[in-house]
Amino acid sequence: MFTITKTTKRNEETEFTSYGIAMLRNNCAEIILSDISPDIDFVNSIVRKCNKYNAAPEHVIDIVYDSLV
Numbered sequence: 427m428f429t430i431t432k433t434t435k436r437n438e439e440t441e442f443t444s445y446g447i448a449m450l451r452n453n454c455a456e457i458i459l460s461d462i463s464p465d466i467d468f469v470n471s472i473v474r475k476c477n478k479y480n481a482a483p484e485h486v487i488d489i490v491y492d493s494l495v
Contacts, residue, residue, distance in 0.1 A: 427451075428476040428486075430469055433460055445469040447476070447490065449483055457483050462490060 431446040446460035447469065462469050472493050475481070481489060 428473045428481070430466065430473055431458060431460055435461070447473055447486065449476075449486065457486060459486065459490060462494075468493070 427450050429448050429450055431448045433444050433446065435442050435444050442464055444461045444464050445466050446458065446462045448455045448459075449457045462472070472490055475493075476486060476489060
């Protein structure tokens with residue numbers, strides 16, 4: 427199962443939230459792709475695709491990349 431991760435980032439001037447994806451297996455994160463986008467709806471759409479099609483861990487990076495282009 428894939429889920430959204432949330433990270434707070436900070437630079438010299440501002441603080442912002444970035445979202446990523448984690449694949450959970452037996453309640454442990456098997457893979458984590460952090461800092462994909464600050465747009466939670468965009469990342470959630472990727473998570474929904476990964477869950478709907480039961481994406482294999484080795485294909486998640488390609489799914490994310492294809493969604494970004």
